[in-house]
Amino acid sequence: MSAISCPPQYHNIKQQDFLDYFQTLGPKYIIGGDFNCKHPLWGSRPTTTRGRELAKAIHATNCFPLSTGTPTYWPAEPGKVPDLLDFYITHGISKSYMGIEPNYDLSPDHTPVIVTLSTTVITVPKTLKLHTAKTNWQTYRNILDTRIQLNMSLKTPEEVDVGINELTTILQEAARQATPSPRTNNITFDFKNLILEKRNARKKWHRSHSQLDKTLVNQLSTRLKKKLKEAQKHLLF
Secondary structure, three states: OEEEEOOOOOOOOOHHHHHHHHHOOOOOEEEEEEOOOOOHHHOOOOOOHHHHHHHHHHHHOOOEEEOOOOOOEOOOOOOOOOEOOEEEEEEOOOHHHEEEEEOOOOOOOEOOEEEEEOOOOOOOOOOOOOOOOOOOHHHHHHHHHHHOOOOOOOOOHHHHHHHHHHHHHHHHHHHHHHOOOOOOOOOOHHHHHHHHHHHHHHHHHHHHOOHHHHHHHHHHHHHHHHHHHHHHHHHHO
16 A cells, blocks of 8 residues: 655656656555546546656556546636546556545545455446436337326416426336336356456466466366356256
């Protein structure tokens, strides 16, 4: 674990400076702090010279940035625009085991960003949507044509509130009826962890071509096949 702060007055920070820093941290690390670098790679709006140098260092070392994708710096000056300056850089640790979120409890000009490192795969809940790519929009229109009444009285604030609530309900129900239910994913955490472990072992074997690494891949493949057969038996009975 390493913390970093790059003051804005240090303009001449190059790719090699970041590379030298990364090399002092070992094969697995998490760096967090105020990089004062801007680049779309981690969610900033513009690209600065320092951000370009950091992005090159990240690509050169197979690291990856971990950010919230939202602004973390809130300048007091009216002419300045909020931007993302605070994030993490990791190496040798799978994204599947890390989660990140902003903390708005404090009130500095920089939003604290918290990363969670787990021993198991972290699942991110999907955002609920009223419609999908499979929504039948013709069905949606037909439902609206049938249910929306244009002769509703809207003369008082109370009637307007009632009308808004009814319209909102009709729109939501029409979207639900016109959208097929998504298929559920019944893969357990054990399966996900085993699949991820097998993928990581295969990547390691591809790099090393070691017989020991190949043996580990075969063992994990056998374990995965065995689990799949057991799951199929439960489905049949």
